[in-house]
Amino acid sequence: MxxxxxxxxxxxxxxxxxxxxxxxxxxxxxxxxxxxxxxxxxxxxxxxxxxxxxxxxxxxxxxxxxxxxxxxxxxxxxxxxxxxxxxxxxxxxxxxxxxxxxxTVAGLTAVVRAMVRAWEPDGCAVIAEGDRDAKKVLEDGGPCLGWLMYVSAERGNVPTLPKPVRVEPMEGKGSLIILTPERFSLRNPAHVALAGRVRERLQDAGLLPAPKKEE
Structure with missing residues (x-):
């Protein structure tokens, strides 16, 4: 702490x-x-x-x-x-x-790095205030996708992701995924579509939970 x-x-x-x-x-x-x-x-x-x-x-x-x-x-x-x-x-x-x-990407990367250095967590995500689904997942202790997302190396390898997504090493402990260079917005259709494609690839890689099947 x-x-x-x-x-x-x-x-x-x-x-x-x-x-x-x-x-x-x-x-x-x-x-x-x-x-x-x-x-x-x-x-x-x-x-x-x-x-x-x-x-x-x-x-x-x-x-x-x-x-x-x-x-x-x-x-x-x-x-x-x-x-x-x-x-x-x-x-x-x-x-x-x-x-x-x-x-900003630089500012939030520093914040995530502080979290990783202190806690060595399984994951970390920067989410929009209005993203209620992601907030619920985080409160339950699960991984979720955000503008920035840290994934511990113990959870697995990050797959190749579509541009403009960047993946950077973080403190030698895992990977930092950055969805967009500009501020991510749930009101931007292009941002939402990109997040959907990234989510699918992370789910396929076992880094995010698969969507629940409807009964």
Missing amino acids: EVLFQQLGLCDPAYARWFEYSYSRKHSLQQPFEPTYETFLRFFERRKYRLAREVFTFDAWTGQEERGRGGMMSFTCGSNEPFYSNLCVLHLPREEPAASRVL
């Missing part, structure tokens, strides 16, 4: 300071914290941050006044139980100037 917050701080100034997330803005701003190893050990000892004996959950806020939860991160870790998924969700900024800095 210390590595994650440190790496995010290097990604963009929007992630340079953090507060414990609380029921009100005023209360949260009274709870700044330094994201260090010792700090998280202290948090872990608090009952309110533990779902079970060794299952830790935490919500953090950047203190920015944004619509929605653009400055929030939440995660659950340490779980071996099927009903608690080990998951980290970072809400990306909507408002300027942070949005223009972060919501």
Whole structure:
């Protein structure tokens, strides 16, 4: 967790300071914290941050006044139980100037790299806010396709994908798939069609779950 917050701080100034997330803005701003190893050990000892004996959950806020939860991160870790998924969700900024800095291929690649360095996850995806199906899959702990998608090498090899999709090595641990060089949009028919073709190839390679058959 210390590595994650440190790496995010290097990604963009929007992630340079953090507060414990609380029921009100005023209360949260009274709870700044330094994201260090010792700090998280202290948090872990608090009952309110533990779902079970060794299952830790935490919500953090950047203190920015944004619509929605653009400055929030939440995660659950340490779980071996099927009903608690080990998951980290970072809400990306909507408002300027942070949005223009972060919501780019370069900016989001840095964010995904921070996630990979910290957690060494099976997968990671950058999804649009309106993509409810992908959000549900992620919340259930499964892999899904997004504008950017990281796939651990342990899950298999990434097949050849149609242009303009790029596949890059990530930290020697897996591959990063980048669907489009510009910001991906669910309102762009070309983007949606491209995502459909990529999804089919990843399903054939066993990197995404196959569609459920109708009974």
